Amino acid sequence: MRRVPLWLTFVFLYVPIVVVVVMSFNAGDSPFNWSGFSLKWYGELAADEQIRTGLGNTLIVAAGSTALSTVLGTLLAVGLARHTRSKLLDAIATLPVILPDIVLAIGLLAFYALVQLTLGLYSVLLAHAVFGTAAVAAVVRTRLATTDPSLEEASRDLGANGFTTFWRITLPSLAPGVVAGALLAFTLSIDEFVIAFFTAGPQSPTLPIVIYSMVRFGVTPEINALATVLLAVTFTAILAVQRLTRLAGTR
Amino acid sequence: MTLLSISDVRRRFGDVTALDGVSLDIREGEFFALLGPSGCGKTTLLRILAGFETLDEGAVTLAGDDLTRVPAHQRPINLMFQSYALFPHLTVAGNIAYGLQRERRPKTEIKQRVDEVLERVGLTHAAKRRPQQLSGGQRQRVALARAIVKRPRLLLLDEPLSALDRKVRAEMQLWLKQLQHEVGITFVVVTHDQEEAMSMADRIAVLNQGAVEQVADPVTLYGSPATHFVADFIGANNFFPGTAVAGGLASTEFGSLPARPGAAVPGYPAILAVRPEQVSLSGGPLAGRVLDVSFYGGLSRITVSLSPASSAVSPSSAVPPSPAAPPSLTAPLSSATPPSSTAPLSSATPPSSTAPPPSATPPSSTAPLSPATPPSSTAPLSSATPPSSTAPPSLAASSLLNDKSEMSLSPGGTITVHQHGAPRVAPGDAVELGWAAEDAVLVEP
Incomplete structure (x- = not known):
């Protein structure tokens, strides 16, 4: 009996998600009324040109911004660990992850207008790389805190120059943190709506924007199916992040 | 023959003087110990020798060549870290081969030298293992193998036995000394453990507050300490303050006590030390x-x-x-x-x-x-x-x-x-x- 509040909390958290997942297998047209099991909405989803474009755009943005964020974020974390003891700089570097999306979105839009950058897919990619970099830096930073600083000295002592040491010793020992950071940046980018909505060109909507425009004309089970797919992808990525950061911690 | 010459080295960190004019000559093939309490500057000196720390004043030469201008990765000196600093993502053999790979040695030579040194430290069976899978004593031997495989002119050892439990430590002391004898590399070991220094080193420099108190072989250091600090730091001792006189010490409370004059000058304050x-x-x-x-x-x-x-x-x-x-x-x-x-x-x-x-x-x-x-x-x-x-x-x-x-x-x-x-x-x-x-x-x- 004492566990009832716990279960109720879980129900509160996951009922909406369970409803979406269950209804994505609905045979009927209604997103609410169950009328039998079917995978037909997944078929519709695969055939939907609009969604395919959106998904393609989203994957390009996510992959591109993740690649950019991973490189910049890792270098930022290593630089912060190596060359400063300022807690303020540390905080500023990782701030964009928790900054309200709308603030970042307006700021980026104003900035793009200022430098007269025409909005397109690359503007979303760059925008996502902003918070992605911060996210990677934050994850790699915690990993760096647990590595033995004498490893790099040992490498130099054994005859490796700065670059070789970074490539052969620093990076491999940070690898779990770097991968976890990259997965986090990827997940954050895939379902990011507000910033994409502000910075995407009209010809290049990402998947969340496509879904938003579809929902305006009513929710169909197709959306449920799409949500379920997204859920599966995100959930897998988060599990991988957790596992990798735990690995990073136990070493 | 002098291999490493340290003359009048000074190093300050802000208000703290880590090294206050240290001069030492370390001979070729010697097992030399830098002994002192924590904060005496011995680690700073070691890091200067390895190239991880700079000096404010003074000179360090290795076989006559100025060492201070050579970056750490180009010095013919290797350091065994106190934490061993084994690379966790490489195997034991990979750790040992790392230094030779940096020298761009041929693969066959690297393999041969790694096998040779693994056998010397008795870890041939563990070549494929990761450092995390080894015991403390084994890790220490890997760290040592990784350093000596490069055949350095000088091997620095930072508190080599401090991470080991007491029983393994005694074993390792003996083994280190034997190994040094076999490979013929000059060892400089830094330690705060006087027993460790006494049992292994040919000569010991006792450091205190950034300065050398005395350099001598263990027997001399124990039998004829030059200063009160050395007499107190090494072994147990009894002390009597007083004035040096011919044939001993004049103590105000205990009268005349017999002693060798040592470094004391008659008529000046001195301390009598008796074991x-x-x-x-x-x-x-x-x-x-x-x-x-x-x-x-x-x-x-x-x-x-x-x-x-x-x-x-x-x-x-x-x-x-x-x-x-x-x-x-x-x-x-x-x-x-x-x-x-x-x-x-x-x-x-x-x-x-x-x-x-x-x-x-x-x-x-x-x-x-x-x-x-x-x-x-x-x-x-x-x-x-x-x-x-x-x-x-x-x-x-x-x-x-x-x-x-x-x-x-x-x-x-x-x-x-x-x-x-x-x-x-x-x-x-x-x-x-x-x-x-x-x-x-x-x-x-």
């Missing part, structure tokens, strides 16, 4: 009472509370029940009597009355409390008398046994004696103790 195992309980210039006896199997440790050399005090401390303050109040009376009248301690007094040469008297007059003096104002102890008139008698009487700081540098006015085998005295026994002049040494304060 517990050199003190004999079968007669000598000092009298005391056994406070405590501990038996450690092959060795007995005896703590003796000392009575000052004057005849005045001796009888009072010889009173069995409590040699504390009350009986000592009676001391002044008996003090007037000549030393010879107090039978058990007569042996202690003659040297004190005869020994003090003229040089001893001026410094003794500066001693604020010479406990023996008030009663002995009329006594024949010439050395102690001049200041006696100024010392308040009551204070002096209590200070005999209570005011330890004035009596001796030995803790609590006591002396520690080591005897082989089972103890031959019991607590409460009155004893006479002394030592041969050649077994005690005068050191700089």
Whole structure:
């Protein structure tokens, strides 16, 4: 009996998600009324040109911004660990992850207008790389805190120059943190709506924007199916992040 | 032949002087130890040699070449880190091969040299394992193998045994020394553990507060320490402050004590250091009472509370029940009597009355409390008398046994004696103790 509040909390958290997942297998047209099991909405989803474009755009943005964020974020974390003891700089570097999306979105839009950058897919990619970099830096930073600083000295002592040491010793020992950071940046980018909505060109909507425009004309089970797919992808990525950061911690 | 020459190296970190003019010459093929308490600068010196730290002033040359301009990764010097710093993502063999790969050696040569060194450290079976899967002693051997496989001119070892438990440590000490002999590389080991340094090194430099106190082989360091710090840091010791005189030390409380002159100059303040195992309980210039006896199997440790050399005090401390303050109040009376009248301690007094040469008297007059003096104002102890008139008698009487700081540098006015085998005295026994002049040494304060 004492566990009832716990279960109720879980129900509160996951009922909406369970409803979406269950209804994505609905045979009927209604997103609410169950009328039998079917995978037909997944078929519709695969055939939907609009969604395919959106998904393609989203994957390009996510992959591109993740690649950019991973490189910049890792270098930022290593630089912060190596060359400063300022807690303020540390905080500023990782701030964009928790900054309200709308603030970042307006700021980026104003900035793009200022430098007269025409909005397109690359503007979303760059925008996502902003918070992605911060996210990677934050994850790699915690990993760096647990590595033995004498490893790099040992490498130099054994005859490796700065670059070789970074490539052969620093990076491999940070690898779990770097991968976890990259997965986090990827997940954050895939379902990011507000910033994409502000910075995407009209010809290049990402998947969340496509879904938003579809929902305006009513929710169909197709959306449920799409949500379920997204859920599966995100959930897998988060599990991988957790596992990798735990690995990073136990070493 | 000198391999590494360190001359007048200075290094400051803000307000802290880590190295204050250190000069050392380390010979080719030597097992050299830098010994000192934490914060003495030994680690800074090691890091300067490895190239991870810069120096403010001074010079470091390796076989005549200026080392300070060479970056760490180009120095023919390797360091075994205190944490071992094994690369966790490489196997044991990968860790060892890393340094050779950086030299762009051919693959076959690398494999051959790695196998060779693995065999030397007895880890051939563990070549494919990761460092995390090894025990502490095995990790240490991998770290060592990784350093010696490069065949450096000089191998630096930072607290090599500190991470090991006691039993493994003793094994490793012996093994390290053998290995150094076999490979013929010059070893410089940094340690705060005097036992570790003494058992392994050919020569030891004792560092204190950024300066070298003494450089010598272990036996000399133990038998003839140059300074009070060295005498205190290495092994157990008993100390008596006083003035250096011919043939020993003039102590204000204990009269004349025999010792080798060591580095001390007659007429100047000095400290007499005598090892517990050199003190004999079968007669000598000092009298005391056994406070405590501990038996450690092959060795007995005896703590003796000392009575000052004057005849005045001796009888009072010889009173069995409590040699504390009350009986000592009676001391002044008996003090007037000549030393010879107090039978058990007569042996202690003659040297004190005869020994003090003229040089001893001026410094003794500066001693604020010479406990023996008030009663002995009329006594024949010439050395102690001049200041006696100024010392308040009551204070002096209590200070005999209570005011330890004035009596001796030995803790609590006591002396520690080591005897082989089972103890031959019991607590409460009155004893006479002394030592041969050649077994005690005068050191700089």
